[in-house]
Amino acid sequence: MAETSDVDVPRGTKRKADELGGQSSDAPRRIRALDADVVNKIAAGEIIVAPVHALKELIENAVDAGSTSLEVLAKEGGLKLLQITDNGSGIDKEDLPILCERFTTSKLQKFEDLSSIATYGFRGEALASISHIAHLTVTTKTKNSTCAWRALYNAGKLVPSKPGQTPDPRPVAGRNGTQITVEDLFYNIPTRRRAFRSPSDEYNKIIDMVGRYAVHCSHVAFSCKKQGESSTSISVPATAAVVDRIRQIYGTSVANELVEYSTSDDRWGFKATGHATNANYHIKKTTLLLFINHRCVESTNIKKALEQTYAAFLPKNGHPFVYLSLEIDPQRIDVNVHPTKREVNFLNEDDIIQAICEHLRSTLAAVDQSRTFMTQTLLPGPDWATPAQDANGDNAATPDTTKSTSRRTTRHENTLIRTDTNLRKITSMFAPAEGSSQVINNGQPPAMTASDTQPLETLSYEIVDRERKPCGLASVRELRSGVRDKMHHELTEVFATHAFVGIVDERRRLAAIQGGLKLYLVDYGRVCFEYLYQVALTDFGNFGIIQFSPALDLRAVLRVAAEHEKQTLASAGGEEDDMDVDKVVEMISNQLIERREMLLEYFALEISPAGELSSIPLLVKGYTPSMAKMPQFLLRLGPYVNWEDEKPCFETFLKELASFYVPEILPPTPGNAEDAAAEKIDEHLGERRKHVRWAVEHVFFPAFKARLVATQSLMKVAVLEVANLKGLYRVFERC
Template identity: 70%
Template sequence: MTDAMDVDLDSPRGSKRKADSLDDGTPPTHPRRIRALDPDVVNKIAAGEIIVAPVHALKELMENAVDAGSTSLEILVKEGGLKLLQITDNGSGIEKEDLPILCERFTTSKLQKFEDLQAIATYGFRGEALASISHIAHLTVTTKTKDSNCAWRACYDSGRLAPAKPGQSPDPKPVAGRQGTQIAVEDLFYSVPNRRRAFRSASDEYNKIIDMVGRYAVHCSNVAFSCKKHGESSSSIAVQTSASIVDRIRQIYGGSVASELVDFSTSDDRWGFKAAGLATNANYSVKKTTLLLFINHRCVESSNIRKAIEQTYSPFLPKSGHPFVYLSLEIDPRRVDVNVHPTKREVNFLNEDEIIQAICEHIRSKLAAVDTSRTFLTQTLLPGGVWSAPDTHQASKSTPAKADGSGSNNGSNRRTPSRPSENNLVRTDTNLRKITSMLAPAAASGDASSAGSGSRPPAAAQNTEMETIEYEVVADRTPTACRLISVRDLRAAVRDDMHHELTEIFANHSFVGIVDEQRRVAAIQGGVKLFLVDYARACFEYLYQVGLTDFGNFGVIRFSPPLDLQELLGMAMEAENAAAAATKKGEDDFDEAEAVELVASQLIERREMLFEYFGLEISPAGELLSIPLMVKGYTPPIVKLPRFLLRLGPHVSWTDEKACFETFLKELATFYVPERLPAADGEGEDGEVEMDAETKARRNHVRWAVEHIFFPAFKARLVATNSLMRGGILEVANLKGLYRVFERC
């Protein structure tokens, strides 16, 4: 049995043969010597990293042509670029004296020292494209400058000049030609047969070339592009020099895309970027996202940007629907490192998360602004079908039949025009009548009608309780970029917990009115549905997200004169003891002075971190100088300030960075949430309560802020989470359902 199976009993089962073993399995007696690779092998390895497919060679050649100031590019392709890849431009050309070193590695006119990489503004700069191509293909260059009397043609092999035919001189030869450069790449990968055999379909490679040419044709304005197969008279792509970006998209990607485009542009000096482009609206969707991304005019790929854009569009498009987006992103070259990928397909840049978030928020606002009407495809009457009016039964009662058996329409089946069904109408004008305008004005308070209107209360009535608070405006303050991984993880956690349907409701809602101030409930309309929203929870979610977005860049509310920290903590401690005595009778009170001293020492010890990240400034002597400003135009409830400061001691995890930031921002959001206030008629739990002028002013300020600050902000940037969906919103009416109820009545 053992001989038949030929089992090796000397070595254990599952053991692997080492790579440095000899043919008989025994290890070598001496270590192998380290030798330098042959330069030809080195160059072929480098060429394989840069030129992976014909489309990569074409990309390098197109970028060189655009760098040379070309306004017209003609591309000819044979067998998917493997047999012939030719590009002709009308640029500045190449000097005859530069032709001998044209295809040597690291020869370039765009870079002299390493520091030049920090401000590189051209496509190519390393001088490796033509060198790599010459090692794996037969390369021919024909070029003519403006001052030259004739064109010069040179052939290259392995980075050096080569004769066009055996026995001829390798020196460049004068030929007839027009200004510019023509580069012909023949027999690509002839010296790397394994790579060449890996390409199975020439048509697939040609499709990749067409896609790359189309991307640059859209981005490079004032440059004409044409691309065709060898031997065919018609061009696959033909774009004129004067064509606009929309016309270029229409010619390359079709009219269905071009007719649904929305232009956008945004910038932010804090992150040093400018973004502009075109994106489809909610009427267009396909099965796969088409993203034309150019960073500093270089076509690149970014999975982070693609995922963020798809997430931005998810509330606006149907399930499995994706958009078309052309995005040109210009970033300060000092913030970009393009020298990170052999083909320069990927780049690294600073503040990636902040830039992506700013762009996606701007696109979201654009989509929300134009998302007033949508186009839906509907199924018409099938052939052979018989149409019947929805009110046939009622029509038969009201219109008696004639004696000859025909109806009043003489037997015709024509459908008469009718107005749209009211149960499908959606109110989109927020200036229409609201709930508060239907209520009788309260004689006691006299401010119910004003609260329901869109007018803002007088400025004197808004800040009556905090006359000493003033905004600090610092014009020369430089925003700081957040590079903390913990903050980025917290932002990602919010995005992962997003409820898409609820986010869309908030992004397109119409504010109806405040229903109950004591329970902090407001009504909004989303589509044909009416919802009750716990605006305290919604404000908490929004303020927490604002804290993550503006981390390290908060404004401040400065106190003049400063407040005594221990005095504020003592006030909060007395309130806590009073509440504990009312609910837990018979227990001893804890030491107030010791607790106040402990919390105060914690805050003073960490005062530098609190001011740097949150704008909470505390002096070494224990004076509260400022608190963070999260929402401009809204004064936080200062009555909650002592309790907010006291809770920072036991409820913030000071020992862990991520938990510290999360708990502090949640406490800050809780502090900013609008407080409960007496109702307009003064009716409280214990009977009649007479409101003073200060309480009335505060109530007006909160009502105005909820309607005109918070809910409009929810439209623009609130990411509604699953927790908010579970207990923060309730559907109370559906227009279609109400119509069915009334029909039964």
């Protein structure tokens, strides 16, 4: 019978015990105690998985020793050399022989001490584990020692530096503190050593760990560099503040958007402090610096909860930077659950996480120091500067413009357009009605009336130094995004470059504007509504106020609108008894009074508990809305605002507010002397007509040019092209 070689055994086939030279398959296998060296290497493999884990243990020991300065040196990602030098209390010479033995520690005496442990290390396994898988050298000096002592370790025992010498520590020159040098990490575990393919990746992990402790240990100086290089990867002075440390390690873009937060609860025995980025900053992956009782740990539950909290503030797939220092009563926490102390368990975990996230959510909604998205979220203005101007409006001749100005260009009649809005208006060409010129403007054409030269407004403005509050509500951000999504780019450009021609019809609220070579007829009522709605979204929570002195009786104002509504129903053939004025007034007034805190915070609509209306929001400076529309505005806040859901509530309320501010429909301009005389008697109507005319030309249309996002609906129902200069020129050429 031929012998079977190892080559003939199929791959993956289990070999029998007798084939391996052991016991026969029929006999039970005996249990043996593993060799101490094997036990120690297995334990070391659990605690020191990579160079960064060895560094973490050494950093924690150094900080426990009261160090105020830590210097880290690495070579080949810490596999060839990993050295940490501190200026702490040092180690007594008498303790050096047992320094690297397993479970030797100065921080724990009995198991019950784990319930009150307040230091980083406590089990005495780190140095022992390192000494079993690397060459370990310790140089240390205490304050009372006359010299430093250096000791070499292998497998937890002192070893001589050279064969034939004594293994006892030898005196050397040194400064106060301890220097631990780890060389040839995993030299006796080749399988794990080969698993580290990229030293640069391991060094990046070391930098990350040093950076985390540099942020948290605000009283300690940190430096980290590669051996042989003069520049340091991290260099943080001991006096640097937390924000400065984050700026130096994680960048200015993070530090500029940080929000500081702090919360605590005696019921759960915790205190949480830290810094987190606001809604202006987001990255593809969450960066969480989590310290529980000053130990750098990981927590999947906390990370997920924070990401869910930020989901309401950040764009899709956006993630934050969060530094969280969580201090928990030691009696409520179990630190002895992971070999590397990377994870901990603590009581009331869900309650503590919820409390932290709720506080952070309110902080993000209330505090945003840079406020960049407040000015750019809704109405980003395109750069309409011509090529011949720079950003400041100064002439900035480019090679192309210089070349073009050096030639003499021919200007054709069919491309000449109006560019100066102060030129003669189209209304000056209309023949005045009989008798109207003497009554209205003393023989001057309408283009030269006082309404074209000065504002006619009864309000006086007072500017207050009030800090702008950020708006982090997801519903408002979605409404702003909805405006951008409906943007009509060509029409937006027309409004941004238009020249105002004049008001054509006040009863239909029509005005004429010129855009390039085209003349448009614009329903300025609809355009004003869209513009005012966009202004309300942009200034949400930061409105100016129109103050009433004395305050108005809310119920009395609502009664005026309710009675008018009842009369309207009656005149339209409805039953007057179908509407109970008292019931409607009471229901809507109670509804508004009940929500007075929200109305004041978000909309600057101030109502007292007794039902006194003190202020309404101010949307546009230079234009006063018609106070005759206010009763109807307040009445519509009851049935036409969705008070149940947040987003529809804000949308419907702001649209009602925009409708209130839209210039009202005015009676036609008097066409004869009798009508003109009647309007002269009604001074309020005459003054209101002048104010609306002035505001439309000098307030609204200049504002459209600066910040209106024209939507597709405006193109369909509010703007009509009535003439094209090139087309008209061809018509006249044929005549």
